[in-house]
Amino acid sequence: MPFCPSCRSEFQAGTAQCADCNVDLVDNQPEAEATASSDMVDVYVCYEAQQVERVLDVLRSAGLETLLRDRASQAFPTNVGHTAEKLVAVSGNDTGRARELLQAAIDDGVIPSDGEILKG
Numbered sequence: 021m022p023f024c025p026s027c028r029s030e031f032q033a034g035t036a037q038c039a040d041c042n043v044d045l046v047d048n049q050p051e052a053e054a055t056a057s058s059d060m061v062d063v064y065v066c067y068e069a070q071q072v073e074r075v076l077d078v079l080r081s082a083g084l085e086t087l088l089r090d091r092a093s094q095a096f097p098t099n100v101g102h103t104a105e106k107l108v109a110v111s112g113n114d115t116g117r118a119r120e121l122l123q124a125a126i127d128d129g130v131i132p133s134d135g136e137i138l139k140g
């Protein structure tokens with residue numbers, strides 16, 4: 021079911037735009053196991069759930085499709101230290117724009133700078 025990346029309202033299938041926000045709707049994807057993930061490119065990694073939510077907000081409010089996935093750390097398979105990296109991915113066509121948005125958000129202090137923008 022498509023939803024608006026700005027206000028997150030859900031719409032009937034076949035609807036292309038949110039009438040309130042005038043932005044293109046994106047497909048609602050199940051967390052972590054989206055089949056379309058092969059088209060998604062990781063652009064940001066961090067270890068804080070709160071932080072990653074702000075990162076997603078920055079990208080979604082710009083109308084980008086985002087995917088959040090956890091990657092268990094290879095180095096720490098047990099519950100020692102951080103156990104999962106939180107990877108933020110966007111559509112392959114949006115990677116350049118996403119990196120610009122994230123860098124601007126870090127420069128503006130919107131998101132902390134202790135995450136890492138992945139240069140691909």
Ligand SMILES: [Zn+2]
Nearest residue numbers: 024027038041
């Ligand atoms: Zn909307």
